[in-house]
Amino acid sequence: MGRIQLENVTKSFGDVEVIPPLNLTIEDGEFAVFVGPSGCGKSTLLRLIAGLEETSSGNVIIDDEDMTEVPPSKRGLAMVFQSYALYPHMTVRKNIAFPMRMAGLDEDEQEKRITAAAKALNLTDYLDRKPGQLSGGQRQRVAIGRAIVRDPSAFLFDEPLSNLDAALRVGMRLEISEMHNRMQTTMIYVTHDQVEAMTMADRIVVLQAGVIEQVGSPLELYHEPRNKFVAGFIGSPKMNFISGDEAAKHGAHTIGIRPEHTEVSTTEGLWKGVVGVAEHLGSDTFIHVHDTGLAGTFTVRITGDIAVRHGDTVYLTPQADQIHKFDTEGLRVA
């Protein structure tokens, strides 16, 4: 079991309210990702669930039990930190054994779980090393191992991959997703990386300034963002926003067009512009187009390669059924 409910939870640091009253339920077995820009309160929210921060008001309920006043050690949750937070004076084996030792598990059971975790995480050869002798990826595996052996009701991940290099990050991302598929335990994952959020989550919680902007599956957020903030935050490269006459033609204050929902031609199209930078990735090409008569730079994403260079004139045409409309408040209009 691992159903987590937040009821009217608030958090203030001094006079600053970082989380206004917030309600959220994370279902048992769900992979929920909290995503948002730096300082949006996503880590604070995770720490409130963990019990590492006290709520200013409201309740944290885990498996129908009010845990608001319960210390972190008694909540039955495991956490993986961005900095790994391994115990540097203990070997890998002792690090992984630590929570079990604290729980008073007998040594045979401890050894059994350590062996299983080490095998699952490719750590068998490193059990007698100290954390200082491991690479970043291995350290993060140890941190995950330490979380797994506790058999928690939910895992909390606080930006666990931020300190890893890009290639490792992708690998670990897959490993964590596979781990979730295998264990079916509730996981709450905090990240500022929307790619991680999109690829891993069953459900994404988009936060801004402590407020939940939208909760939904990755594709819901992608196809039907509730407001301009979510529309701009989910998707890479970012959605293009156009206000003024062009938006008015669609009966909206602002329209949003994703880079991948725009066609490019060198001969004809709706808007004419000049190529600023063309980024050729092989599989995709990102073209940043200036002087379209629309505000700012318009980014286009083309599958495959296209022979355009800096200074070329191009014509852009948005796919009519993929235009997102927003009102003056920035809210989505049908």
Place this chain on the structure above:
Amino acid sequence: MAIVAQSSKLSNVLWPVLAWIVGLLFFFPIFWMVLTSFKTDADAVKPEYLLWFTPTLDNYLNMTENYDYWRFARNSVITSVFATIFTLVVGIPAAYAMAFNPTKRTKDVLMWMLSTKMLPAAAVLYPMTFLTKSLGLFDTHFMIILVLSLINLPIVIWMLFTYFKEIPKDIIEAGKMDGVDTLGEIKEILIPLAWGGIASTALLCFIFCWNEAYWTVRLTTTDAATLSKLIEGNRAPEGLFFGRLSAVSTAAVGPIVVLGWFCQKQLVQGLTFGAVK
């Protein structure tokens, strides 16, 4: 290039010379004291025996035979060891609380603790003497241990606080998540991680306790009197006996110098901690 080379050549000579001068200046009184301890009281004041004299062990023999050096030494060990232990037992949890659960007032509390060191000891001499006597604690080990602990506690907490601040908060929080209570955090995580810092703090505290003279001289007569009291006792009554005084002083600083020598590494680390990061 040439200018750089020249100036570095100059500083290559200048700095070592300066270091030697300063080093000798610091070393000289100790050297003088040790030298004098091997002279008779009569020779000690005669300029012609400044460096060339007939060495004698009389002062040392006199000290152990007539002045009961070992009793004073034992008292010094007892009071310094227990005061250091007591200071750490109180100081570690205090520094832990302030380092990992700071409040708005933590800085004020730290400043307040330090401010107690600003109070001149002489200002509380009378009330302290009166209090210890009326409580029947005058000239007891307990009182000396208590006083030594209290006067060193602010420094110890400050030092430990600085060490503990260097430990990532995440590690302590990981401990909380792993099911450890506060005592467990201190025992399982904090002490092993800050061991170097705690050891050097303990060592410094021990040295401060050992060398403390103001209170140990005034709050003891015989039972709890430490080596400071022995030195003080050899100072005045029958005039100045430099040879004897030097022998007592040498015997008093000896153990601490030996201890300091063995723990040099920790000491330097402890004293310069936080200065260079």
